[in-house]
Amino acid sequence: MPFTANRDFKHNPRLFVKAEGVYYTTADGQEILDGTSGLWCSNAGHCRISIVDAIKKQSAILDFAPSFQIGSPLSFEFAERLIHMKEGFSHVFFTNSGSESVDTALKIALAYQYSRGSGTRTKFIARERSYHGVNFGGISIGGIAANRKQFNNLLNGVYHICDTHNIKHNAYSKGEPEWGIHLADDLERLVVLHDPSTIAAVIVEPLAGSTGVLIPPKGYLSRLREICDVHDILLIFDEVITGFGRLGTAFASDYFAVRPDIFTTAKGITNGTVPMGAVFCRNGIYEAFMDAPESAIELFHGYTCSGHPLACAAGLATIELYQNEGLFTRSAELAHYFQEAVHSLKGSRYVVDIRNLGMVAGIELESVHNKPTVRALEAFKQCYNKGLLVRATGDTIALSPPLIIEKNQIDFIVDVISMVLRNIS
């Protein structure tokens, strides 16, 4: 079981057998309201018929096509569709997950520096308390000790700036916190320490979800961009959870009006239906690889299932659904109601902070002495038993409901959490 206490799970398994709209159904027939879009995936809700039909249809037309030296029109069509969603970005590279997108982005950054004659730029700067998936690149740049300590062999030349989370200054901020733009200057410190000519890229999640919903302070991301520009360093945004409407815009970079050079996506790209990811590259990156002789492979990278026909069909249907139903706008319109609803939990037992942006919220609980994570995990289990799926990250309850959620369903989320906070020890 991925990221699960296996023995604990086996004592009391939680199994979903069906899903529709914003509800899962468990093996014993209980309905569970999905407060997390599965795992930040099902932005349009579950089992949406147009996506189901597109996958069914495609599986009978072209079930698989090799992706090395051969293509299928659908992958080019989907790539075109995606780059139309993001001005200034000319190409995407298809992967099968967020972790693969992250490692692909790191490799593209290194290869780009090499191709443009800056082969000394091999280091990465990432951030503490970041999550970038579980492949070796991702855990090396990630800022979670537990995700590394069993594995030892990590990428060399990775450094971390400080994280932006600070309850003392920013507790109960609604939206982007006022305090903390200066934390971006930690990047300048590391760049000077290691010399800009050795640094390939800086990678951050514009909004960190998996490490407890950390919202960037006002102006922080712009400041990172400025520092990268001064030193000619690539800026990579990991948008695996923020892509496709979570903040009320197509991508978080649109919300913050900060343009990265490369950004990763996955999850919501197919509404979670078929595993897929895409790495977006700004204009000029692809071209830097095109100096090699025409018969030579320009990028020694790719996956058997890059641009898989079923994933592309699902992705095309997903983007159409997002647009037809105006789900990114809906997300923006619901964000205020969602914000006020979750902040109404202020004052509940154990709550030390509530933070939110777009359709994401984190409710941080005071940890049990010497037993971090135990309290939020207990809250997760009790919410589940009361018909609500939340995510426990550390001692924070994270919420990221499907963008089709209704206001009364948001009220249900808050009511259940409120009840659970009265119950847990």
Ligand SMILES: Cc1ncc(COP(=O)(O)O)c(C=O)c1O
């Ligand atoms: C920011 C970020 N990057 C990467 C990943 C990894 O994605 P996956 O689990 O699809 O490999 C995640 C997963 O939650 C994520 O939140």
